[in-house]
Amino acid sequence: MYTWFADALEREFADMRLLKESPRGSVRLIRHRATGQRFILRRFTGSAEVYQKLLSISCPNLPRTLEVAVKGRENLVLEEYIQGDTLGFLLQGALFSPGETRQIVTQLCRALWVLHSMAAVHRDIKPENVILRGGDAILIDFDAARLYKEERESDTQILGTTGFAAPEQYGLSQSDTRTDIYSLGILINVMLTGEHPSKRLAEGKLGRVVERCTRVTPRKRYKNVLRLMEAL
DSSP states (O other): OOHHHHHHHHHEEEEEEEEEEETTTTEEEEEEEEOOOOHHHHHHHHOOOHHHHTTOOOOOOOOOOEEEEEEEEEEEEEOOOOOOOHHHHHTTOHHHHHHHHHHHHHHHHHHHHHHHHHTOOOOOOEEEEEEEEEEEEEEOOOOEEOOOOOOOOSSSOOOOTTTOOOOOGGTTSSOOOHHHHHHHHHHHHHHSSSSSSSTTTHHHHHHHHHHHHHHHSSGGOOOSSHHHHHHH
């Protein structure tokens, strides 16, 4: 499957642009030669089990996963190209209002509800992994995502982005759905203030939401994203 898919990519798609590269892999924008349609191609090492589950999922706040090929620890993933700007790019120009922040984070909670319902944890929520396409917020990049394993005491691989990763992602315990709630709290604060809550906490009710999201002990955070949506 992997070899066949790699050969098909070589024949039928043209490489347009390298979007991201790291020691774990790369993300490229590619174009179908016959139709001109653009797609995202991910090559990475690790587990592709979350992408494999996403093959059967349709959610307006998640990109469509179209094909997954695995060879040992090497993975190829073809997914929908989301045209828009990342929150990271938009935050370079201006902060978001409380109303805009509520709307965007509520949509991210809907995306996470789908992921969490299949026992998946994103583990890398940050401004660069959220794209605004018109009025829709799309959560992207599941290379660091994993499935929660009841029998595990900690994650097998430490992944995440410093400043947004929850304490348990550094080997203290296994990450679960509350790990993403922690990162959402950091994201809310950055959207409102431009800073980490440890430097400047957002004011008012949203500041109190951030404080609860980012508690060190997972059981003291919101129980799930539905509770967070109610608080928003």
